[in-house]
Amino acid sequence: MRARREGLKPDPLADYPTVIDGARGVHFIETTVKSAGSSQRWTDARWRP
Structure with missing residues (x-):
């Protein structure tokens, strides 16, 4: 959203x-x-990686 507001292309x-x-999801x-x-x-x- 920030990229769009600033007229930039979002990072894909x-x-x-x-x-x-x-990993955090599996831990949860x-x-x-x-x-x-x-x-x-x-x-x-x-969570402790």
Whole structure:
């Protein structure tokens, strides 16, 4: 949106997720599943690459 407002062409790579984005997504799902099966009230979901 910023590129369009400034009259520039947007970076085509900005529209695609990166490997890091994918890894964070997988981590989120794994942590969610772990949390669902746990009796703890809190599950540490911090991502540490």
